[in-house]
Amino acid sequence: MDWHQIWEIVSTPDNVPIVALIPLLAFYIYLGVKQARANDQLIAQLETDPALAKTHHRKTWPFRPGWQKEIHVWPFLLRVEFLAAIIVTIILMVWSITLNAPLEEPSNPNVTMNPAKAPWYFLGLQEMLVYFDPWIAGVVMPTLIIVGLIIIPYIDTNPLGAGYYTIKQRKFALATFGFGFLALWVAMILIGTFIRGPGWQWFWPGQTWDHSRLIYEVNRDLPDIFGITSNLGKGIFGAVVVGGYFAAGGLALTLLFRRFMAKDFRRMSILQYSMVAAFMLMMIALPIKMLFRLLFHIKYVWITPWFNI
Amino acid sequence: MADEKDVKEVKPRAESGNGAKGNGAGLVKEIRDINAELVTKAKEQVEGLKDPTKTQVFTSIFRHKHDDTPRNRALGVLSNVFLHLHPAKINRDAVRYSYTWGMGGITFYLFIVLTFTGVLLMFYYHPSKVQAFRDVLYLEADVPFGKLLRNMHRWAAHLMVIAVWLHMFRVFLTGSYKKPREFNWTVGVILLVLTLLLSFTGYLLPDDQLGFWAVTVGTNMARATPLLGHEGPLGAQLHMTPYNDIRFGLLGGSIVDANALLRSYIWHCIGIPIVASIFMIVHFWRVRKDGGISGPAPVMLASEAEKQRRGVKAAGE
Structure with a gap:
């Protein structure tokens, strides 16, 4: 166990925000889940008791008749904002006094940093470079993430859970977003920060970063395994595999949706459902391709003269 | 009111003092009068200053009273340009x-902090290859604080990047x-991207x-x-080279050099902050126009959701 190496990574000034991100996320997830559970309990109670549902104020916080429903922004909201500003300022001050912003040697195109890492918030994309060509990891994926985020309100047809925390009423939405944000975005950043060392190689926490380590790894392409050698054959094979994934996956997804989320399925327009299915399949394709690479050393699935996937 | 009366009383005395007698005794009396007037006036005015909220300067700045009434609490927010994005009550x-x-x-708030510290940093920085790095060294060694x-x-x-993510996470949770705030989420996603670009x-x-x-590393991806x-799918077929592709446009050259430094400086200090500010204006405005903060609802x-939906449909048909 190389504690020095761990300390070196964790205490690198630019890594401190990521170290801070972990407890922050944990705390806010706890805060959200706690309120979601309380709300879910209330919902269950109201569903079994229609008489109570008519009179209840529908929140887990106390409310009594006669209390004002609205309060003045001055001072009740402004004091919270003022306090928040002061607390953030204090945190920033203490952080800035105790920890210096990094400054390396002057830039030098002839001396490559190893590992050369992107800013921490882009490390998820850099990690994807291991599994995908740059045009996918660096261009297509960010575009899809942005587009995917933007269309969320237009494909989520569930009318429940607007303006309050709940788990029961929005299982699918929460699971999807949680997977995308926590497993694919944040986890990849953590891997990129704490695990990836020189040569972008995998170093477990506590393993010394060995700059001369070489890994002998032969990557194959999926068509090779099936003995396909001609370019035309590889192109057609890849198209069949990728097309087959989307066709079979789309069918499976539709069957699952119809069975387990019949209400949502009926609510959605054809366009809305196709969008959900397309983005779901692309999102699931990421870990599948990663597993292909990590377990079977497969580099490309689809090879053409113009692009490889 | 009281002032006008005083003036009327003073005037005839002053005229008689100057015109009719014109001797030393009259002048002394006049000076005494002026003195007495000044003292009473000064007393009055000092008395008036004891409540500064009644002065002309004060009332010209703050357009309402400050005693603790519901009306004044509301006006405190509504008549203030910085606070009026808030409703009076929530x-x-x-x-x-x-x-x-x-x-x-x-x-x-962090955006404001960054603008403030950023402007100060701009005083000590030249976006040129010769000086940029030295400027940072001088800044750290020679500039107070x-x-x-x-x-x-x-x-x-x-911290701003983290705060933006957590904000998005909360809004999702x-x-x-959801209706009617779909568009503001879109604006928010664009602001998220702009935040990352600002940092980058x-x-x-x-x-x-x-x-x-x-x-x-970041801009090399643009090659693809x-x-x-020029290295991306179908790039070569469209005659892309390192000297005319999108990466060249981003860097102002085929390598990260002086032009890239200048471009990133201008995007960082002028371009993106202006665009982000415009989107922020829209974002905050829409929070209000879409009915204020979403909850706790x-x-x-x-x-009930089913009933509501059927009701809407029936009304539509």
């Missing part, structure tokens, strides 16, 4: 930190993007190894842009 639970997490507001300034700018930037363009500015290689990059039951 849902009693909407101030609960456990619901809001306050991350949107903190993001905006220079190191603190740079640290604050960097850590506030990192509470389903706040700032990364190169110290012109050290860290920034240089981070930006090199489909159609628009009363919980809705599945049975």
